Amino acid sequence: xxxxxxxxxxxxxxxxxxxxxxxxxxxxxxMLLCDTDEEKTKQMSEKYGVPYTSNFDDVLENKDITAVSIxxxxxxxCDYVIKALRAGKDVLCEKPLALRLNECKEMIKxxxxxxxxLMVGQICRxxxxxxxxxxxIDNGDIGELFFVESEYAHDYSGMKCEWRKNDPERxxxxxxxxxxxxxxxxxxxxxxxxxxxxxxKVLKDWPSNDCTISVMQFPNDxxxxxxxxxxxxxxxxxxxxxxxTKGTIIVDNTSEYLTLYKDNLYTNPGAHSIPVKIPVAVxxxxxxxxxxxxxxxxxxxxxxxxxxxxxxxxxxxxLAAIESAxxxxxxxxxxxx
Numbered sequence: 001x002x003x004x005x006x007x008x009x010x011x012x013x014x015x016x017x018x019x020x021x022x023x024x025x026x027x028x029x030x031m032l033l034c035d036t037d038e039e040k041t042k043q044m045s046e047k048y049g050v051p052y053t054s055n056f057d058d059v060l061e062n063k064d065i066t067a068v069s070i071x072x073x074x075x076x077x078c079d080y081v082i083k084a085l086r087a088g089k090d091v092l093c094e095k096p097l098a099l100r101l102n103e104c105k106e107m108i109k110x111x112x113x114x115x116x117x118l119m120v121g122q123i124c125r126x127x128x129x130x131x132x133x134x135x136x137i138d139n140g141d142i143g144e145l146f147f148v149e150s151e152y153a154h155d156y157s158g159m160k161c162e163w164r165k166n167d168p169e170r171x172x173x174x175x176x177x178x179x180x181x182x183x184x185x186x187x188x189x190x191x192x193x194x195x196x197x198x199x200x201k202v203l204k205d206w207p208s209n210d211c212t213i214s215v216m217q218f219p220n221d222x223x224x225x226x227x228x229x230x231x232x233x234x235x236x237x238x239x240x241x242x243x244x245t246k247g248t249i250i251v252d253n254t255s256e257y258l259t260l261y262k263d264n265l266y267t268n269p270g271a272h273s274i275p276v277k278i279p280v281a282v283x284x285x286x287x288x289x290x291x292x293x294x295x296x297x298x299x300x301x302x303x304x305x306x307x308x309x310x311x312x313x314x315x316x317x318x319l320a321a322i323e324s325a326x327x328x329x330x331x332x333x334x335x336x337x
Contacts, residue, residue, distance in 0.1 A: 004090075004295055007032040007059045008069045009080060011044045014094065014285070015071030021291040022069065023048050028295055031065050032058065056080065060087040067298065069291075070094060074170055078103035081118065085110040090117040092294045096178040097311030099170060101319060101334065104312035108337055111308055119294050119304035120311030124183040124238070126289040128281040129258050133242060133251045134187055136260065143246030143263075148188050148218070150180035150240040151227040156210075157203060171208040173198070174318040177228035180238060181321075182314040184216070184224050187242065190313055191216035191224065193332055198325035202231025214321035226321070238284075247273075253284035312337045 006022045008015060011033050022028045033052040035041040045052035053059070059068060060083060067090040070080050078098045084091045085107075097120045098104045111118040124130050136142060154176055173196075185191065196214035203210040210231040216224045235254070242249040251258035257277040297304040313335060320331040 003027055003029040004298055005029050005031045005064050005066045006069060007034060007062070007065045007067075007089075008071065009034045009056060009059060009084075010071035010073075010094075011035045012037050012040050013071070014287075015069075016044065017285065017287040018069045018071050018092075018291070019044055019048060019050075021287045023050075024288070025291055025295055027299060028067075028291070032062060034059050056083070060084065060089075065089060067091070067294075069294075074099055074175055078107060081107050082110045085114045085116045085118065088114065088116065090294075090298055092119050092121060092291070093311075094121045095123070095182070095311070096120075096174055096315050096318065097308060098315060099174065101312065101316055104308065104315050105337055108308045108312060117294075117298055117304060118308045119297065120306050120308060120314075121287075121290055122179070122182040122306055122311065122314065123285055123287065123290060124179050124253070125186060125306060126283075126286040126293070127253045128283055128286065129251050129253055129255065130183055130240070132278065132280050133240070133249050133258055136249060137187060137242060137244065141247060141262065142242070142244030142249060142260075145188055145220070145222045145242065145244050147223055147225075147243040148184050148241075149225040149227070150184050150238060151229075152177040152180045152238055153227070153229050153232050153234055154236050155232060155234070156206075156230045171212075171318075171322050172206075172210055172230035173212045173214070173228045173322055174315065176230055177212065177214075177226055177321075178314050178318050180226045180228065180240070181317050182310075183238070183240065184218075184226065185314065185317065188222050188224060189219040190335060191218045191317060191333060193217045193330050194317060194320045194324055195330045196321040196325040198322075202229075206230075209325065212321060212325055214324070216317070251280075254282060256280065256282055309337055 068084040198209035198212040247262040324331040
């Protein structure tokens with residue numbers, strides 16, 4: 001079969017992992033690298049033996065390029081994605097899909113009208129520990145879920161990413177906690193309502209809140225919580241706890257095992273169950289499997305598991321939480337895409 005001819009737009013930061021993953025993929029061929037940071041792009045070009053440009057139009061006008069991977073700042077996603085789709089390219093876009101729900105709708109519309117694939121890069125769907133946790137739940141090993149919680153704990157204070165703080169609409173809950181939100185909705189379904197509190201005590205020179213807690217009503221009477229801090233003083237983690245009627249899973253994206261408790265593993269009647277530590281690979285940003293899914297959906301002619309509808313749903317939940325924190329009231333989530 002012909003290889004998928006790929007351009008990566010945005011090669012700094014996480015974009016460099018997109019370059020690495022596509023360069024190694026057996027069904028993909030890197031055709032062009034694009035970034036306004038010419039020095040960095042030139043270095044990547046020399047490393048992988050791929051031409052580079054600082055002009056996005058060069059990507060759009062290149063008829064040999066069939067797919068574009070966009071790893072740009074969040075506020076640029078909508079414009080670049082739509083232009084790439086309308087130029088006849090399949091698109092992989094980093095999370096979150098966009099900063100505004102109307103932008104998500106425009107991207108979905110462009111994908112439908114052009115018939116080109118659009119996939120959003122919500123990386124937790126490919127994190128080995130979370131994949132294993134979902135497998136355990138889907139097998140019924142911890143019974144029926146009743147409470148799920150996840151967190152995005154990070155310290156942005158030392159980051160040299162001005163784009164993260166220059167746009168007041170780029171709230172940390174959307175830019176960061178979209179990971180935890182997408183993870184929980186993947187496991188428990190789409191919440192109908194959210195209620196959130198937020199404060200702003202650490203990153204005081206940033207325009208948005210740096211701490212948010214959101215409580216969510218999931219289907220089947222499951223309740224959940226997402227905690228987000230972008231200024232906390234601790235190691236980065238996405239610690240997640242999934243409570244079922246017959247057991248509990250404690251898991252994160254940086255440990256070599258997940259912990260499983262089951263109600264049939266008791267030492268004595270009435271005693272706590274014995275925790276079982278299940279080994280998992282540590283790959284908290286598994287871009288290799290993400291790129292593999294993108295390539296496979298094109299090859300197989302099927303919708304990606306992370307379609308633009310999935311991306312829009314996660315954005316909508318995050319925006320509902322941000323609105324709730326501002327308005328001090330519960331907010332219904334809009335899934336009308």
